[in-house]
Amino acid sequence: NRNPQLYAGDSTELIVLGDFADQKGVVLPDSYLTYTSLNPGVAPIDAFGKVTGLADGTSIFSASHNNIQAVTAARVGEMPIPANDDEWNALLAEIYGLDVYPQAVTLTTGIKRSLLVGIEGLTNSPDLKFGSVGTRYFVSNPNVLQVNSDGVITAVGEGIASVTVIDGGAEKVVPVRVKTPLMGPAILGVDGGVVQGSDGSKVMVAPSALKQDTTFGITSLSRESLSLPIPAGFEFAGAFNLDFSGDKMNQPAQLAIPAPSGLAVGTQVYFMRKGAIPDETGTPNPMWLQEESGIVGSDGFIRTQSPPYPGIVKPGEYMVAYANPANSATLVKGQLTYDFPLAFLGIIDPLGNIGQLLEPDSFTATPAFTVSHNISSVKVVAIPKEGLPIVTELKVEPNAEGIASFEGDLTQANSGSGGSGGGVWPPQDMGSYWFSYNGSLKKTAAERRAMFKNILENPSIKKVYLNVLSAFGVTFKPSDQIKPKASDSDIDNGIEQIEKPSDIVNMISSLQGNDIFTEFKQELQKYNNAHPNNPSQIQVVGWFEGTGIARSGSTLFETAAKAKYSKAGAQNYNAVLKKTTDGVNTLDLLHPDVHNKLKEIVSDFLKKHGDLVKNIIFDDRYGIFKDAMSEIAARYDIPNGYTGGQTGWIRDQLTNNLKDIKNTVASFGTKLSISSHKFSWAADKNNQDLARWLQEGIIDGEYNFQLYKNGAQYQSFIQEYNANMQLASTVLSKNKTGVIPSLSVSLGYTAGQKDGKPILLSKEDIKKQVNYIITRIPKKGENFPVLNSENILGFDYGNLVTKVPPDQTPKLA
Structure with missing residues (x-):
């Protein structure tokens, strides 16, 4: 019963099994063992192996006899709300498990092996192998092996042992065998x-790499005996035949081969197997397939190291080479998605006649190989289980780390057509859209009204979100325009002066004295008059985008610029902070003047449009940015010893202000919602205490999760969606107010950047994400709902409602 999970007051008894020379799986009596808890304040363990949960947290239990031990991790209570990236990674590790490589190890005495630790199923997993991020390692038998705090195993004696890797409440056991x-x-x-x-x-x-007894042999080869030429830019470092019966092993083997004389310690080398990748006709093309990499050690041996390479699992002729000159080596990594059954996936360097052949869902999720020249493209050969290979040429781009990367979405049905996908836009199962002042609403009055008309006539769109407060601090009122010129006092304080305000900064000039909600209300009335027996049921939500940021000249900025502080030494400060975001100043939302002005904007809006809008939403800008916390501390007397320190005080004040706004909103019969990123980001970057806001019923409309991932980040999209929505569901289970907000998700049509430009998602990318959300089959332990269409929000998709976005699906050769 490894990895127990308890709640305070619960108990469980550990059962320990032992393996002996003549019998395995023997239940060991408690009198034979010594039990220890590394965190008895969370969960103590008695002499009989009984564990009792006392308080929320984690502990590690050990059962030992002499110097042999077994350990396991345990969690008491729910996983905590992550407040930073390290805690978020620990949350993902507990939900999805640790991904440890290799999964089993065989060594000889004196040999070292590093463990690689990440999160199971996460393509771009954070590196968790270092002790500094909280990962711990435990050896079952120190007479056989040792392990340091960063996961480096050293074999010290022949025998069988294991290493238990623990991060928070997640664990993985790696069996190790040391043999002559x-x-x-x-x-x-x-x-x-x-x-x-x-x-x-x-x-x-x-261990477990073989299914049955297998004859193994390794025979060295000379350079002259190689059956394929050495690729240009590489130098020969060795060669061998790896002989064994069968097609492949279940796990990669580790190799140690003699390094050639004169090859410097630390040199990276590459193991290539003679193989072939077919062309479009199915004709195989012989080439070297890069399977593994290695490092020259101080003892004169080259030892394999695997990821990001798939590892050596097949018999055959192998050549070992290094790049010459050394700095010419370039690692090429890819991220590929596909929508049809694959037998194999081949990656080819068109110039170097080397490649890689992968089995989907095998040892690596990302293709990776090394070339010795500047590379501009790769050929991806998708070999389906039925039909001819599909060849796609993808552009390769270098990144800041010196790694060349490529990405693409392989589609069998659209072979030769570029995968346009056809169909209707917007996706039928995306039922909500958000429109911003400086985005899709920035049209002529006729164009905007035509867009509203199309929305009302589209039965798949259930909800629209319209800007009340822009990202520049401009409100819904046509009179609230950015002033043409900053005041003299602003200029004296170094605040940006705007000579020629534009529609990008201001409300839209084409409004002709109306506001957006008035326009939409007029079009809604026209629709309802034309359909008296079937009036529109569309929901309208007021989006407050610029709650904590504003540009000089806006009503919020002017209020903040005049605000004063009573703290000694802070009299010369105002509530405009030096910290900026998106080129706009951030504001001190804790100051009463700024808070009351924001509340006034909310109240004015609901007085005018409360008949249409029954839900308003704040976003991630309603907060105090992490980088501005020192400015806040300089303006307020934060009590010594305050629970949670400066961070706790800021979050409490922000929460109290949000409660006040909530009361104002509720007085109009309207609900308050929040749109933000994952819990850890919201807490760490913006001091938003989302868990408290949801549990205390301050947010009673919806929690909208902003999740922007491009096509190449699909696996990361799935991981973050599931983990954060599960966390939100767990948080809401503790809401005792009886008012439970709904859950929704925002999907962007851009995500990430390349060459300083946003990466656009194709129709297929967006449909794939939408389809996952609405067809997701909950896994064991997941209790968050499968969302319906109105809870999937297209973020600023206005131009896409009537216009198909650019199709960036890779063209197939």
Whole structure:
């Protein structure tokens, strides 16, 4: 019963099994063991192995006899709301599990092996192997091996042991076998082993890598005996035949081969297997397939290291090479998605005649290989389970880390057509849209009214979100325009002067004295008059985009610029902070004048449009930016010893102000919603206490999760969506007010940047994300709802309602 999960007051009894030479899986009596809890304040363990939950948190339990031990992690209570990226990663690790490589290890005495630790299923997983991020390692038998705080295993004696990797409440056990090498050829069984060649080369086969007894051998080869030429830009460092029966191993083998004389310690080398990748006709083209990389050690041996490479699992002819000159090596990594059953996936460097052949969902989620020249494109060969190969040429782009990357979405049905997908836009199952002043609403009055008319006539659109307060601090009132010129006092204070305000900064000149809601209300009335028996049921939500930011000349900015502070030494400050975002000043939302002005804007809006709008929403800008906290501390007397310190005080004041606004909103019979990023981002970057706001019923409309991922980030999209929505559901389960907000998600049509420009999502990218949300089958332990269309929000999709977005699906050769 590993990895128990309890609540305070719960108890469970650990059962410990032992393996002996003559019998495995023996239940060990408590009298044979010594039990220990590393965090008894959370969960103590008694002499009989009984664990009792006392308080929320995690602990690690050990059961030992002499110097042999087994350990397991436990969580008491719910996972905490993450307040930073490290805590978010720990949350993901507990939900999805740790991804540890290799999964099993065989070594010989004196050999070292580094463990790689990430999050299961996450394509771009954070690196969790270091002890500094909270990961811990425990050895079952120190007479067999040792492990340091960063996951480096050292074999010290022959035998069987394991390393337990723990991060928070997540754990993974890695079996390790230390054996004396057998001279090859030799027979290895399911327990693995080590086979040595005549030149000292070693093949280390992990436990469970083989399904049955298998004869292994490794034989060195000369350069002259290679059956394919060495690729340009690489130098020969060795070669061998790896011989064993069967097609492949279940796990990559670890190799150690002699380095050629003179090759410097630390040099990276590449293991390439002779293979072939087919062309469009199915004709195989022989080439070197890059399977593995290695490092030259101080003992004169090259040792394999695997990820990001898939690892050596197949028999055959292998060539070992290094880049010459050394700084010419470029790592090429890709992210690919596909919508049809694949047998294999091939990646080819068109110039170097090297490639990589992968099995989907095997040892690596991302194609990766190294070339010795500047590379501008790769050929991706998708080999379906039925039909001819599909060849796609994808552009390669270098990034800031010196890695060349490519990405693409492979579509069998659209082979040769570029995958336009056809169909109707917007996606039928996306039922809500948000429109901003400086985005889709910035049209002529005729164009905007035509867009509103199309929305009302589209039965799939259930809800629209319209800007009340822009990102520049301009309100819904036509009279609230940015002034043409900043005041003299502003200029003296170094505040930006605007000589020629435009529609980008101001409300839209084409409003002709109306506001957006008046225009929409007029079009809604026209629709209802034309359909008296079937009036529109569309919901209209007022979006407050610029709550915590404003530009000089706006009503919020002017209020903040005149605000004063009573703290000694702070008399010369106002509530306009130096911290900026998107080129706009941030404001001190804690100051009573700024808070009351925001509340006044809310009240004025609901007085005018409360008949149409029954829900208003604040977004991620309603907060105090992390980078501005020192400015806040300089303006207020924060009590010494305040719970949570400066951060706790700021979050409490912001929450109290939001409660006040909530009361104002409620007085109009309207609900208050929040749109923000994942919980950890909201807390760490903006001091938004989302968990408290949801649990205390301050937010009673909806929690909208902003999730912007492009096509190449699809796996990350799935991970973050599931983890954050599960966390939101857990938080809401503790809401005792009886008023439970709904859950929704915003999807962007851009996500990330390349070459300083936003990456646009194709129709297929967006449809894929929408389809996942509405067809998701909950996994065990997931209790958040499958969202319907009105809870999937297109973020500023106004131009896309009547216009298909650019199709960026890779064109297929």
